[in-house]
Amino acid sequence: MQMHSILRRVFRRLGAEARLQGVALLTLTGALIAMLIVVVFVLNMQLTTKSILRRANVAVFLKDGVSQEEITQLQTSIESVSGVRHVKYLSSAQVREAFFSNEASKDGLEGLPPEAFSPLIEIEIEEDGRSFTVQQLAEKLKRFEIVEAVESHESWQSEVRAIASIINRLAIAALGLALVGIAFFISNVMKLTLSSRKDEIEILRLCGASDGFIQAPFLIEGASYGFLASWISVTITWFLKNLADREFDRVFDFIGVRLVFLDPWMIAAFIVIVTAICTVASAFSLRRYLHV
Amino acid sequence: MAMASDLANSGWEQASEEGTRRPFAYFRAGLTQNPYPKPILVFENVTKFHRPDHPTLRNVCLEVQKGEFVFITGPSGAGKSTFLQLIYQAQKVDDGRILFCGKNITRLNRDSLPYLRRNIGIVFQDFKVIPHWTVFENVAIALEILGLPTRIIRSRVGEALERVGLKGKGAQETRSLSGGEQQRVAIARAIVGEPVLILADEPTGNLDPQLALDIFTLFEEIHQTGATVLFATHDHSLIERRSYRVISIENGYAKEVRSHSMRESLHRSRKVLHAIADR
Numbered sequence: 001m002q003m004h005s006i007l008r009r010v011f012r013r014l015g016a017e018a019r020l021q022g023v024a025l026l027t028l029t030g031a032l033i034a035m036l037i038v039v040v041f042v043l044n045m046q047l048t049t050k051s052i053l054r055r056a057n058v059a060v061f062l063k064d065g066v067s068q069e070e071i072t073q074l075q076t077s078i079e080s081v082s083g084v085r086h087v088k089y090l091s092s093a094q095v096r097e098a099f100f101s102n103e104a105s106k107d108g109l110e111g112l113p114p115e116a117f118s119p120l121i122e123i124e125i126e127e128d129g130r131s132f133t134v135q136q137l138a139e140k141l142k143r144f145e146i147v148e149a150v151e152s153h154e155s156w157q158s159e160v161r162a163i164a165s166i167i168n169r170l171a172i173a174a175l176g177l178a179l180v181g182i183a184f185f186i187s188n189v190m191k192l193t194l195s196s197r198k199d200e201i202e203i204l205r206l207c208g209a210s211d212g213f214i215q216a217p218f219l220i221e222g223a224s225y226g227f228l229a230s231w232i233s234v235t236i237t238w239f240l241k242n243l244a245d246r247e248f249d250r251v252f253d254f255i256g257v258r259l260v261f262l263d264p265w266m267i268a269a270f271i272v273i274v275t276a277i278c279t280v281a282s283a284f285s286l287r288r289y290l291h292v
Numbered sequence: 293m294a295m296a297s298d299l300a301n302s303g304w305e306q307a308s309e310e311g312t313r314r315p316f317a318y319f320r321a322g323l324t325q326n327p328y329p330k331p332i333l334v335f336e337n338v339t340k341f342h343r344p345d346h347p348t349l350r351n352v353c354l355e356v357q358k359g360e361f362v363f364i365t366g367p368s369g370a371g372k373s374t375f376l377q378l379i380y381q382a383q384k385v386d387d388g389r390i391l392f393c394g395k396n397i398t399r400l401n402r403d404s405l406p407y408l409r410r411n412i413g414i415v416f417q418d419f420k421v422i423p424h425w426t427v428f429e430n431v432a433i434a435l436e437i438l439g440l441p442t443r444i445i446r447s448r449v450g451e452a453l454e455r456v457g458l459k460g461k462g463a464q465e466t467r468s469l470s471g472g473e474q475q476r477v478a479i480a481r482a483i484v485g486e487p488v489l490i491l492a493d494e495p496t497g498n499l500d501p502q503l504a505l506d507i508f509t510l511f512e513e514i515h516q517t518g519a520t521v522l523f524a525t526h527d528h529s530l531i532e533r534r535s536y537r538v539i540s541i542e543n544g545y546a547k548e549v550r551s552h553s554m555r556e557s558l559h560r561s562r563k564v565l566h567a568i569a570d571r
């Protein structure tokens with residue numbers, strides 16, 4: 001098609017409607033930044049809860065003086081349960097070492113001998129697709145003679161999980177609403193543009209321009225809003241994330257979390273989705289309001 | 293001529309060839325071999341209602357030959373604009389047919405309509421130029437719509453601006469021009485694609501008498517290059533100035549109040565009389 005002419009008209013429009021276009025771009029960018037902040041927050045929350053839940057799992061404390069043979073036997077029988085990802089035995093010495101590797105717990109306890117710590121078996125459980133509850137597993141394990149105690153964090157784990165999933169759902173609903181709002185906003189910007197360009201469109205019609213020729217610059221304009229605003233908002237949010245990382249690094253260190261940002265394919269998906277929504281919203285507006 | 297060489301090695305050929313495959317062919321003015329049958333425009337019992345009891349046009353029958361200059365006249369609100377709009381299909385007929393280049397245009401679908409309009413150059417009373425575009429852009433758009441290459445567009449627009457007396461003003465913003473000049477821009481846009489038919493809807497209505505005369509003269513020049521011109525006006529000083537055919541619309545009826553062919557035959561017979569007398 002007459003791409004030259006279409007692009008020329010897009011650029012001609014740039015100067016003539018700088019104000020409307022500027023406001024539209026700014027508003028859209030603002031909305032997208034808010035969305036991205038939510039996305040980044042949820043993403044980090046998910047990763048954090050996941051790592052917390054993974055870290056917890058089940059600890060099986062063993063009685064003192066249990067033979068290596070019995071331990072190996074227990075270990076293999078636990079390993080054979082489906083849904084168990086990893087089983088690890090820690091001797092008293094190893095437990096002590098792990099305990100003191102954590103700086104916070106050092107003070108005044110250096111004198112404790114290895115015997116003060118029970119040896120234990122750490123069981124890592126698959127998050128999904130297991131055929132038993134942690135409760136059931138714990139009950140079973142307690143029946144073994146050599147087991148002193150079983151510690152699971154089932155109750156608070158499920159609480160964390162529930163809260164995380166509520167936040168997740170809320171965020172998804174908010175993002176969905178925001179996308180609808182963006183579509184609505186862009187279609188209204190296009191409506192304004194069309195009404196201010198009514199004369200121009202009429203003249204093009206009278207000169208024999210096809211619908212495609214008339215509509216293409218408007219579609220390109222709509223898509224550009226989405227494309228530019230999503231790029232700008234990604235860049236700004238990335239700076240904000242780095243700023244937060246720098247400002248609050250001690251807080252994050254304390255929680256044991258490193259802030260992550262969207263990975264490249266997520267950024268690409270975000271830009272594609274926003275651009276697509278803006279294009280579709282413009283096309284909708286053109287269908288609806290382009291009658292001359 | 294520069295035009296002819298353009299034609300041979302440019303998008304023109306392509307555009308017109310492509311045109312034949314399109315829903316509505318592309319006809320050019322001033323071609324020696326006319327691909328279309330005469331007459332160029334036929335109204336067959338055309339009726340148009342705006343109010344149910346009172347038709348704006350009733351049973352209008354009319355033929356326009358290629359290369360004619362026709363005045364359309366009548367009081368304000370008589371239906372001159374309606375008459376022209378039926379030709380470029382801004383309005384639909386309620387009854388009857390309109391043949392343009394032998395093709396019934398009253399049944400064109402939405403997709404074919406642009407191809408019809410590319411064959412017609414239209415000039416309006418209120419100019420209908422885009423004020424914040426340059427003069428060049430306003431004229432070039434007619435060729436951009438045809439999909440011609442930039443190089444051709446540049447040279448054709450230059451020629452058209454020269455023809456309407458706006459040489460060297462292409463880079464100016466159109467709103468900075470006077471009314472008469474803006475109308476010249478509109479005329480350049482109408483003729484730049486060399487359409488076979490030019491419709492002018494009171495193009496001098498907004499201009500003072502001297503400017504009106506200049507614009508009218510411009511249409512005559514365009515007519516002399518082979519274009520068919522329908523010129524709607526209620527300015528009798530223009531109509532009286534020339535002996536072109538006049539169609540008057542009144543109370544919905546279109547009457548031929550002055551026939552071009554009669555005048556011409558009169559002119560011819562006078563010539564014969566002079567010749568006899570000279571002997």
Ligand SMILES: Nc1ncnc2c1ncn2[C@@H]1O[C@H](COP(=O)(O)OP(=O)(O)O)[C@@H](O)[C@H]1O
Pocket residue numbers: 342348366367368369370371372373374375
């Ligand atoms: N699009 C339209 N809708 C309704 N009425 C129209 C329309 N176009 C023209 N008319 C009516 O048709 C009549 C002729 O109008 P018009 O063709 O503009 O006359 P002229 O150009 O001779 O002044 C007027 O009474 C006008 O109100």
Ligand SMILES: [Mg+2]
Pocket residue numbers: 372373374493494
């Ligand atoms: Mg009128």
